[in-house]
Amino acid sequence: MRVLPQDLMWKARGGRGYIDHLKQAGMEFVVGQIVNLIGTSSKRNLINLTKLFEKIAGSEGSVRHAKRMRWLFETDHPHLAWWQRIINDLHPNCRNKFLLNFFVHGYYGDNQRKRARFFENNGFYPPTVLLTSVTQKCNFTCAGCWAHNYEQKEDMSYETLKKLFDEARDELGIHIMPVVGGEPFIRKDFLDLAEEYPDCIFLAFTNGSLLTDERIERLKKLGNVAPMFSLGGWEESTDKVRGKGTFKMVMEKMDRLKEAGIFFGVSLTMTKENTEETISDEYMKMLSDKGSLWTWGFHYVPVGENPDPSVMPTAEQREDIKKALYNARNTLPMMTVDFWGDGPEMMGCIAGGRQYIHVNAKGDVEPCTFVHLATHNVKDSTLTEALASPFMTAVRKGAPYDGNMLRPCMIVDRPWVLRGYYKKFKPYETHRGAADYLTKPEIMSQIDEYAEKVEKITNESWENDYYMTLFPLPGEYYHDRNVLCSSKTPHGGIHGGCETAGCCSCGKDLSAVKKLNDEIKEEETVGV
Amino acid sequence: MPRQILEENCIGCGTCSTACPVDAIYKKDTVYQINANECVDCQACQSICPEACTVGGPGEFKELVTK
Numbered sequence: 001m002r003v004l005p006q007d008l009m010w011k012a013r014g015g016r017g018y019i020d021h022l023k024q025a026g027m028e029f030v031v032g033q034i035v036n037l038i039g040t041s042s043k044r045n046l047i048n049l050t051k052l053f054e055k056i057a058g059s060e061g062s063v064r065h066a067k068r069m070r071w072l073f074e075t076d077h078p079h080l081a082w083w084q085r086i087i088n089d090l091h092p093n094c095r096n097k098f099l100l101n102f103f104v105h106g107y108y109g110d111n112q113r114k115r116a117r118f119f120e121n122n123g124f125y126p127p128t129v130l131l132t133s134v135t136q137k138c139n140f141t142c143a144g145c146w147a148h149n150y151e152q153k154e155d156m157s158y159e160t161l162k163k164l165f166d167e168a169r170d171e172l173g174i175h176i177m178p179v180v181g182g183e184p185f186i187r188k189d190f191l192d193l194a195e196e197y198p199d200c201i202f203l204a205f206t207n208g209s210l211l212t213d214e215r216i217e218r219l220k221k222l223g224n225v226a227p228m229f230s231l232g233g234w235e236e237s238t239d240k241v242r243g244k245g246t247f248k249m250v251m252e253k254m255d256r257l258k259e260a261g262i263f264f265g266v267s268l269t270m271t272k273e274n275t276e277e278t279i280s281d282e283y284m285k286m287l288s289d290k291g292s293l294w295t296w297g298f299h300y301v302p303v304g305e306n307p308d309p310s311v312m313p314t315a316e317q318r319e320d321i322k323k324a325l326y327n328a329r330n331t332l333p334m335m336t337v338d339f340w341g342d343g344p345e346m347m348g349c350i351a352g353g354r355q356y357i358h359v360n361a362k363g364d365v366e367p368c369t370f371v372h373l374a375t376h377n378v379k380d381s382t383l384t385e386a387l388a389s390p391f392m393t394a395v396r397k398g399a400p401y402d403g404n405m406l407r408p409c410m411i412v413d414r415p416w417v418l419r420g421y422y423k424k425f426k427p428y429e430t431h432r433g434a435a436d437y438l439t440k441p442e443i444m445s446q447i448d449e450y451a452e453k454v455e456k457i458t459n460e461s462w463e464n465d466y467y468m469t470l471f472p473l474p475g476e477y478y479h480d481r482n483v484l485c486s487s488k489t490p491h492g493g494i495h496g497g498c499e500t501a502g503c504c505s506c507g508k509d510l511s512a513v514k515k516l517n518d519e520i521k522e523e524e525t526v527g528v
Numbered sequence: 529m530p531r532q533i534l535e536e537n538c539i540g541c542g543t544c545s546t547a548c549p550v551d552a553i554y555k556k557d558t559v560y561q562i563n564a565n566e567c568v569d570c571q572a573c574q575s576i577c578p579e580a581c582t583v584g585g586p587g588e589f590k591e592l593v594t595k
Contacts, residue, residue: 419568424566
């Protein structure tokens, strides 16, 4: 198994850990200061940083992450360039806020302390990410978007949002707060809200049209808001879905943000029509060159009123997306995530509070942005209560189902599961037609057909070990798209295996990798 | 298509019943059984069963029995 189960991942280090939870608070401050003080982002500095991090890490998962990073840095993986880009190119304010809020607070510091406390009190781990729709209003009317299915009047008040974020940060230890909608920048008080949570990072999924120069100035000052632009291919495809001129406008805004040194990324919506162009090498290269540091790959999911499942990328395209995004993050200084294909990294579906939870603009707590069903509303209950509801518990408990994490989704890969939950727990629909994909026979049959194809393809991949985590782990070797193995089908799939098989004709010198692996193995045996 | 538990293989450990997200698995004498009306076919029980004794719907079930 290449991925750690959750309970091991978050298990506090006993005995071997250098510091206990209390001392960790102080260390967190120290790490923050070190991040601030990194004058140069040389390879050596970054490697030393991972070593330090390994020593102070509070859980087994963090140690594992640190080792993986060190291995990547030492083998000159493009991920090293990603970190250097963050450190060198970003405005100091944005850089520090991102590194500190996302990694230190969000995953390794504050978060772990509060998670442990939460587990003691409630018997389950809280999510690490809280996705909030601050508004459902939007100045765009993109084809396939569900935002306009919601009633437009009922956005949460500023106070409700504050209550929600306070609870998330102080009780659950969540510091990573993506903000969706709607268009978040339509809310005039959104940036004021972000200002009140300087230790949280807000990833604002936006169409970009409202990022005026004044707002960009303010983003620079705040540092904890990272815009994520929605795109769907080159100019023609993007404009077709999002309206004329959108592509050019977004490109222009990206240039401005790059100039200002603000952390930003791109969220791609992949459909049957635009998959080929969005995952092409040229497109990924363009995004990276434009300054995008993070690219999120979303498949179109048939949600909303009377959705059309035929728009989804096909099962074969899904495999291509998985490979392309893996290749992109292993060849470009850009982080990419494919929420379906990268299932193995997160141990399957992350919804229902397993890793993240969605609160819509009305305050209904939904297990996933693509599941518009809820049993609780934050206006009259707490987030903890909502997470402990039987519906959410079931969503968390069921994953990763039969163990194949390449088909993690309970909506499109295993539709009968969500239908079963809907029948049993009777959650309410958060907008008209939200359960159409669970109840309308003509839509259901199309999704079933898709699920069958996905099952066939992914089961084969899973059984043949033809899958990957975000980056190759120590001991695996990766192949970039320029220097693929001569056969173009390396042992064990896209990467890995060559080294153990002792045969790789890609021409890369593997001795450094081997040496490092032996070192890590030795350290591990000594440590145990 | 609800899951079933092969009674002759079940060791009565109850691991599946704690893993079931919809509480559809209950104890019957010394073995466990799945309530077909409640099962959502998520296969969580299948992946966790130490004896690999939960199986899929009728077709799959038959195949295993004849082996």
